[in-house]
Amino acid sequence: xxxxxxxxxxxxxxxxxxxxxxxxxxxxxxxxxxxxxxxxxxxxxxxxxxxxxxxxxxxxxxxxxxxxxxxxxxxxxxxxxxxxxxxxxxxxxxxxxxxxxxxxxxxxxxxxxxxxxxxxxxxxxxxxxxxxxxxxxxxxxxxxxxxxxxxxxxxxxxxxxxxxxxxxxxxxxxxxxxxxxxxxxxxxxxxxxxxxxxxxxxxxxxxxxxxxxxxxxxxxxxxxxxxxxxxxxxxxxxxxxxxxxxxxxxxxxxxxxxxxxxxxxxxxxxxxxxxxxxxxxxx
Ligand SMILES: C[S@@+](CC[C@H](N)C(=O)[O-])C[C@H]1O[C@@H](n2cnc3c(N)ncnc32)[C@H](O)[C@@H]1O
Numbered sequence: 001x002x003x004x005x006x007x008x009x010x011x012x013x014x015x016x017x018x019x020x021x022x023x024x025x026x027x028x029x030x031x032x033x034x035x036x037x038x039x040x041x042x043x044x045x046x047x048x049x050x051x052x053x054x055x056x057x058x059x060x061x062x063x064x065x066x067x068x069x070x071x072x073x074x075x076x077x078x079x080x081x082x083x084x085x086x087x088x089x090x091x092x093x094x095x096x097x098x099x100x101x102x103x104x105x106x107x108x109x110x111x112x113x114x115x116x117x118x119x120x121x122x123x124x125x126x127x128x129x130x131x132x133x134x135x136x137x138x139x140x141x142x143x144x145x146x147x148x149x150x151x152x153x154x155x156x157x158x159x160x161x162x163x164x165x166x167x168x169x170x171x172x173x174x175x176x177x178x179x180x181x182x183x184x185x186x187x188x189x190x191x192x193x194x195x196x197x198x199x200x201x202x203x204x205x206x207x208x209x210x211x212x213x214x215x216x217x218x219x220x221x222x223x224x225x226x227x228x229x230x231x232x233x234x235x236x237x238x239x240x241x242x243x244x245x246x247x248x249x250x251x252x253x254x255x256x257x258x259x260x261x262x263x264x265x266x267x268x269x270x271x272x273x274x275x276x277x278x279x280x281x282x283x
Pocket of ligand 1: 049050051052053054055056057058080081082083084085086087088102103104105108130131132133145146147171
């Protein structure tokens with residue numbers, strides 16, 4: 001009896017659900033191919049409106065310069081903020097990196113997916129229709145952008161809170177008082193959008209640190225540090241203080257201190273020989 005009911009249900013299932021399944025499969029395939037067709041036919045115009053910035057593509061040569069300046073390798077996760085037609089994400093993915101584009105214009109997002117698939121990097125290059133101001137880009141090891149100076153300034157506090165060592169590379173536009181760590185330009189006859197600027201998110205080191213050599217007081221302005229090393233009554237100013245992500249360098253009393261910052265600790269070496277370590281004891 002139970003067996004007969006199950007058999008009947010199975011045949012109803014086959015008769016009713018199988019055709020429905022086929023219909024929805026055909027519908028979803030035709031929707032996908034309609035999207036692919038739309039992406040193929042969509043032709044963005046240089047200067048077309050965007051939510052906060054118009055679309056202007058970064059020249060291919062500068063895309064390469066930007067990724068070279070940030071030293072992008074297969075171990076990176078690159079996020080392009082305002083990714084346009086996906087070109088920077090695609091080139092990063094071709095270098096073996098995982099790469100992701102955040103773009104507000106849904107047609108540009110579809111075009112980017114189509115372009116990435118065409119270039120054979122559809123797996124490693126992903127795109128999301130999102131507002132860059134609402135998006136989480138904290139997992140990136142490299143951030144690329146071609147936005148506007150005032151947008152860079154608005155993003156700056158969030159960028160400075162990223163993991164120390166995260167590289168930020170911008171097409172042409174600066175970051176206000178936060179001077180770039182490095183820059184590179186395309187060839188001499190380049191007439192527009194020729195310069196890549198690189199920042200490395202510095203560790204936060206401002207405060208008082210206890211060392212075997214004395215008490216180190218550090219003031220920080222982005223990647224630059226100043227301060228003094230106090231040992232007994234002797235106060236030695238530090239010179240050439242610098243941060244490169246989590247790496248710290250400064251001179252005190254003719255000795256070069258190089259170290260690696262990890263939260264409230266530093267481990268390093270001295271140019272005079274030997275090692276040094278420090279613990280943060282105050283703000
Ligand atoms: C100057 S284009 C740069 C495109 C691409 N990054 C490149 O270098 O070729 C800026 C892009 O940001 C997008 N955009 C503008 N405001 C945005 C926002 N709030 N969130 C995400 N994307 C945005 C625009 O649609 C445009 O595609």
